[in-house]
Amino acid sequence: MATVTFEKAQRWYPGADKPTVPGIDLEIGDGEFMVLVGPSGCGKSTTLRMLAGLEEINAGKIFIGDRDITHLPPKDRDIAMVFQNYALYPHMSVADNMAFALKMAKVPEAERKKRVADAAAILGLTEYLERKPKALSGGQRQRVAMGRAIVRSPQVFCMDEPLSNLDAKMRVQTRTDIAKLQADLGVTTVYVTHDQVEAMTMGDRVAVMNFGELQQVDTPLKLYDKPVNLFVAGFIGSPQMNLLKATSKDGKAQIGGYLVPVDPAASQQLGQHHNITVGVRPEAWRLVSESEGGLPIEVTVVEELGADGFVYGNSDVEGTPSNVIVRVSGRDSVRKGDVIHVTTDPQNVHVFDTDTGERLSD
Numbered sequence: 124m125a126t127v128t129f130e131k132a133q134r135w136y137p138g139a140d141k142p143t144v145p146g147i148d149l150e151i152g153d154g155e156f157m158v159l160v161g162p163s164g165c166g167k168s169t170t171l172r173m174l175a176g177l178e179e180i181n182a183g184k185i186f187i188g189d190r191d192i193t194h195l196p197p198k199d200r201d202i203a204m205v206f207q208n209y210a211l212y213p214h215m216s217v218a219d220n221m222a223f224a225l226k227m228a229k230v231p232e233a234e235r236k237k238r239v240a241d242a243a244a245i246l247g248l249t250e251y252l253e254r255k256p257k258a259l260s261g262g263q264r265q266r267v268a269m270g271r272a273i274v275r276s277p278q279v280f281c282m283d284e285p286l287s288n289l290d291a292k293m294r295v296q297t298r299t300d301i302a303k304l305q306a307d308l309g310v311t312t313v314y315v316t317h318d319q320v321e322a323m324t325m326g327d328r329v330a331v332m333n334f335g336e337l338q339q340v341d342t343p344l345k346l347y348d349k350p351v352n353l354f355v356a357g358f359i360g361s362p363q364m365n366l367l368k369a370t371s372k373d374g375k376a377q378i379g380g381y382l383v384p385v386d387p388a389a390s391q392q393l394g395q396h397h398n399i400t401v402g403v404r405p406e407a408w409r410l411v412s413e414s415e416g417g418l419p420i421e422v423t424v425v426e427e428l429g430a431d432g433f434v435y436g437n438s439d440v441e442g443t444p445s446n447v448i449v450r451v452s453g454r455d456s457v458r459k460g461d462v463i464h465v466t467t468d469p470q471n472v473h474v475f476d477t478d479t480g481e482r483l484s485d
Contacts, residue, residue, distance in 0.1 A: 125278035125311040127151040127174065131183035132193075134169050143169050144335040146183055154309040156302065158326035160319055161358070166335035167315045168283055174313060175281045176200050187278055203272035205282040209264045211256040211271075218243075218252040221270045238274040245304065246270050262293040269304065280305070280312040286321065298325055320361050323347070331355050353480040356402045356473060362433055362448045364402045368477060376401045376474065379440040381418055383467075389474040389484035399483065402473035405433060405450040408465040417464030420447050422457060429453050434463065 129149040135142035144166040151157045159167040172178040174185055176197035184193045192200045203224075211220050221242060222235045230238075243249045246266045256264055265285055272280055285301070286294045302325045305312050316322055322329045323343040330340040331354075339351045350356035356364050369376040369383065371393035376383040383401055385393070393399065411417040420436035423446075434449040434457050449465055451457055474483040 126153050126186075126188055127157075127279060127311060127313065128186040129170070129174075129183070130186070132170070132173055132180055132185050133182040134166075134173055134178055135181045142181070142335060144173070147335070147337060149330060149337065149340065151311060151313060152327075154311055156305050156312045156314065156325060156327045158314045158316060158322040158329045159332060160316055160322035160329055161332035161338075163317060165332045167317075167332050169335075170332070171281050171283055171313055171315045174279070175202050175204050177204075201278040203275050203277040203280055205265075205268050205272050205280065205285045207284045207287045209256070209268045209288075211264060211267060213256055216253050216255060217248060217259070217267050217270075220256065220267055221274055224271065224275050235274075238276075239270070242270040242273040245273065245307070246300075260293070261289050262297050265289065265297055266300070269301070273304075273308070278311065280310050280314075282312065282314040284316055285314075286316070286318075294321075301325065319359055323359070329359075331358060333358075349482070349485075350402075350473065351482050353400060353402075353475050353477075356475065356482075360404060362405050364404050364473070365408075365447055366475075367401050367403070367447075369399050369401050371397055371399055376472070378418075381416075381440050383472060384469040385472045385474050386469045386484050389472075392483045393474070398477040400475045400477045402475065403467050403471060405448040407467045407471035408449045409467065410449075410451065410455065411464050411466050413464050415464065415466065417466040418447075420449065420463050420465060422459055422461045422463060425457055425459060427453065432457070436463070 129147045131146040131148055133142050133146045134144045147170055159170060161167050169178055173180050180193055184191055218239050221239045225235045243252055246269060248266055248270060251259060251263060286297055289297060298321055326343060328340060329343055329346055331338045333354050339346060339355045346359045350359060357366055367378050369378045374390035374393055376385055376399055418438055418440060420438050422434055422436040424435040426433040431453050432451050434451055435446050438447055457463060476483055
C-alpha cells in the first residue's frame, strides 16, 4: 500500500517569524492523483519537498503506507521526483538520462535496458533514445524526465510544477499525457501547481492551500460546486466566480436596491449574518430584458471564443465589484458599450459570511 499520510507536518524556516507550513494533516489514497494547488508562497511546494525529503520537518510525521519516513534520507523513501526544469544531463543521451538512477543503484545492464525500453514505449520516446536533450522539444524533455521517474518503479511520484516551462498548446497535451500515464501505472502521485485549470483537469482530488493551511480537499467538481469559503470560491474556476458584497434582508441578499434570491438553506441563516457575500459563476447568469428587472451591466470588454464568449462589465448598483463576468453564447450579439441585464436562479447563488469567509449555503 503506497498511501501517503501527513500528520501535523510542520516546516518552519530558520529566521522566519512563523512557519511556512504550520502543521498539515492530509491522507492520500493508494494510487490516487492528488493535486496541491494555491497561489505563490502558499506552502504547496514546501509540502511536496517535505514528502520527498528535500525539506526538514520541524514537527509532525509523514508516512508512506505504514512506514514512517519523517527522518529518512531522500534516497531511502522510494520516491521519484519530476521537476519544473527537467534536470536532464545535457551530455548524456535520452537512454542514459533515463537509466542514470538505475545505474547508480547498480541495477544490472540488461535490466536497465529493458526498463528504459518499456518506459520509452509508454512515453513515445523509443525513436529518441540516442538523442541528446538539446535535440528535443520542451514537451519531449519533460517526457524524458517522466521516463527517468518511471523506470525506478517508485511507490510515489512527486511532481513540482512540471508543465510550467511549456507553451500553452504543449501544456494541454502534456497534462493529458501525464493524467493518462498515472491512471495506467496506478502509482500514487502528488502534483503541485499554481494553475487551477491544471488542478481541476488532472486530479482525482485537489487540495487547495493558502498560507500553509489546507482550505478544502475534495474532488474537482465538488470544489467548483460547493467551495467551503471565499478563498476557494475566488480561486477555483476560470474565469473566477463573481463575488458581490451584499446585506441580508427578508431571507434575500440585497445589493444596493437589487434583491438576489438565494437557496432556502442559506436564506434561513441570513438573519444571523448581516454582512454577506454572494457568489455567482459566470455561466450561471442569464440575459433578460430590462423590464424583467435584472442586474444592469455596462459592457467594457467582450472575449469571443467561438462557441461561447465572456462579457466583462461594470454595474452601477452599489455593492458590486468593478468587474462582473458573464458567459454568453458565441452567437449573442453583445458589444462593448452595450448595457445588458442579467439574473440567475436561487440554486446558482453561493452565499458566504463576509467577516469569516465561511460558506452559508448548502
